[in-house]
Amino acid sequence: MPQSNSTPDFAARLAKLQSAMKEFGLAAVVLEPGPAMLYLTGVRWGKSERTFAVVLPAKGGPVWVVPGFEEMRARELIRPGEEIRIWQEDESPYQRIVEGLHARGVTSGRVGIDEGARFFVFDGIRRLAPKLEYVSANAALRAAGVDLTQPAGRKR
Numbered sequence: 001m002p003q004s005n006s007t008p009d010f011a012a013r014l015a016k017l018q019s020a021m022k023e024f025g026l027a028a029v030v031l032e033p034g035p036a037m038l039y040l041t042g043v044r045w046g047k048s049e050r051t052f053a054v055v056l057p058a059k060g061g062p063v064w065v066v067p068g069f070e071e072m073r074a075r076e077l078i079r080p081g082e083e084i085r086i087w088q089e090d091e092s093p094y095q096r097i098v099e100g101l102h103a104r105g106v107t108s109g110r111v112g113i114d115e116g117a118r119f120f121v122f123d124g125i126r127r128l129a130p131k132l133e134y135v136s137a138n139a140a141l142r143a144a145g146v147d148l149t150q151p152a153g154r155k156r
Contacts, residue, residue, distance in 0.1 A: 010079070013040050013144065014056065020143035021058040027109035028057045028101055029137045030125065034116040036137075036146045043077045051093035051121055055100040063100030065093055094124030101129065112137025116148070 017040060021029060031037045031054050033045040041062065045052050052070070055063040061082055066074040068088045078084060083103070085096040101111065110133045113122050126134055138148060 010040065010042050014062070017056060017140065017144035017146075018058050020140040021056075021112070023143065024112070024140045025110055026058060026112045026135070026137065026140055027106040027132075028055055028104060029112040029114070029140060030055055030097060030101075030117065030121075031114045031137075032117045032121060034114065035148055036114050036116070036141050039146045040144070041078075045074075045077070047118070051087075051097075051124075053093070053097055053117075053121065055097060055104065055106075057101075057104035057106060060104045063103060065096040065100060067093070092124065092128070094121070094128050097125050098128045101132070106132070108132065110135050112140055114138070114141065 017029065031040070033047050033052055037054060038044050040056065041054060050067040050070070051065065052067065052074070053065045055065070064074065064078055064082060064084045066084060066086060068086045071084070071086050074084065083100070085100055087093040087096045108131060113134055114137050122134065141148060
């Protein structure tokens with residue numbers, strides 16, 4: 001079972017990531033399910049063919065992108081008040097991710113992609129927002145305390 005996502009630890013972890021993002025020149029980080037998502041948000045989710053992601057901006061709160069049919073389950077795991085953008089089967093999850101970036105003021109600059117993210121997710125985002133520069137998020141994630149070698153995303 002994941003740790004409670006209501007603890008203040010997650011706010012502190014996000015703040016530490018946002019500080020690291022500034023240090024590494026990132027406007028945002030996009031995560032798919034995995035160690036970084038679990039450690040930073042408390043949300044444990046399995047990867048499937050349907051994209052589930054979170055945009056973590058250098059300024060502001062997270063933007064979640066979830067499949068419509070998983071909305072209720074996702075809302076049980078995501079902290080109340082965090083923005084959730086739903087995509088339906090006939091819509092693009094990548095469009096929702098780009099909309100989430102834009103909603104947080106990220107229309108230019110560098111966006112870190114978790115190296116555990118699948119290529120088709122990265123490629124879908126890149127095609128819709130080609131003016132952004134995409135780089136590995138791993139240095140910023142490590143600086144924020146994420147242990148990318150641990151399946152549970154525990155701090156080193």
